[in-house]
Amino acid sequence: MRNILTIAQKELRSYFVSPMAYVAIGFFVFIYGYFFVVSLNFMVRVSMQAGMMGGPQTININEYMMRPLLGNMAVVMLFLLPALTGRSYAEEKRSGTIELLLSSPLTGPQIILGKYFGALALFTLMLAVTLIHVGVLFIYGEPELGPILSGYLGLWLMGGAFISVGLLISSMTKNQTVAVMGAFGTALMLWIVSWIGDPSSGSTTTEVLAYLSILDHFDDFSKGVIDTKHLAYYLSFITFGLFLTARSVDSERWRG
């Protein structure tokens, strides 16, 4: 455990001594703010229209604002997180520092988990900074806390899944750019994999593909539902990604 923490700290530190962490957090929070304003305007417009048509004066903030906002942020994560994990292994392999880790009395899983938690910590921080906006929402409006928390949990789990994919791809190459593009491509594919099926046909293939899609599982979270089915999906996704990373690192030892 202490070893995992040591590696995680080192990883997190390496994000912060380079502009990487600042760019990632800044970019993420900026986009979040932008979508926040866009969603807010949208909600105000909808609520005014609803008022004019004699409907309820206040519409649900969670449904009309937070849900699309978090959905948009999921897309931003798809772009951002592969860039974050791209260097993780690739850079160490390129510069040879991986030998320091490999020849030290650390086990493979310790190194992998350390790297994973390091990246996850940065991502958690990125999410945490956006809570400022949510705070603003609480000052001026009356959103429900539950769905916001479950939405954030969903985003966090999805980010965790992206990071495990990123780590896996990064462990397969020495080239950071390849790692970033590979992770982005894989994550994007996992995202849109359900589009190929015809939802009206209800065939098994369509259902399986829909189940695989990383985005479909996020939907319930953003509605405020924490379904164990989706929890299980993300957790098993992450575990499987890390397991494959361990295999990939191990096979490197045999080949290189």
Added chain:
Amino acid sequence: MIEVQHVTKRYGPVTAVDDVSFRVESGQILGFLGPNGAGKTTTMRILTGCTSATDGQALVAGYDVFEDPVEAKRRTGYLPETPPLYPDMTVREYLTFAARINGIKSAARRERVAAAMARTSVEDMADRHCGKLSKGYRQRVGLAQAILHNPDVLILDEPTAGLDPKQIIETRELIKELAGDHTIILSTHILPEVAQTCEQVVIINKGRVVAVDTPGNLTGRLRGSETIRMAIDPLGTDPAPAIEGLAGVASVTAAASDSDSVVLEVQCDEGADVRRELAATVVSSGWGLLELTPLRMSLEDIFLELTTSENPREDDPEPSGGAEPAEAAPEEQVEAADA
């Protein structure tokens, strides 16, 4: 103590390390010699657990590196060919990190880091970023990292590469100093280094061990006869016949000549020391004696002899067409093993 038994490493069809066995007693220094691509680095990486072996067994400090890697690694310090430094850490931060992953308790960490920095004299760079260090300092910080946890076994891949002459001497001294309580393997292709620091030499070529001995024995074994090089100003005459006529001289070859000097290489009979006679002959003939140097069979020569006169390996593919030079196949193999 390090024991390597029949270790083999194949990359697909290429055999990088072929049935290598040797043994280093506790507190000894073993020099690992071989041309580039001979399998030195691969062997060292196997010993440190950075790569696995296809076959064989390796014991480091009593632990099997394949069965019990964590315990073996705990007792091993490794300096790879390129020092594994994180460019964005300062030297102190880097060594502290290395101390942590090597399981040094926080109470002892500061002291150990300071001691390692002092031993490798990198203290003046303690707060400099590793990425900004010169090659010599990088090498020494890498060495500091290797000795940090006071391991039983040190594996150093070309520890003096890129150092200036003064640093080379210091590093050699340091390695010798460390030998008492550490078992050391160091690889190099600088041969005098082996002669000066190592108690035992393993010469490896194309993945195979071609010789295991002490540097003294190796030079002795192959020093059949001695060659003396002399530069003479013969005042226009040809000095070769007069020298050839001396007792104990086997042959004379003219190595170079210009307007006022002739350089001869005099091959002596085994065991004969003809330096006095040579000098006397030159002086009595009225010539000028400009230089007289015994050319001993150096480790370089031994090395070259052992690594180039080897027969091509049996399992080498036959050169196709016959027009290909005989060296082509082994060379390809060396290159492939390098990649």
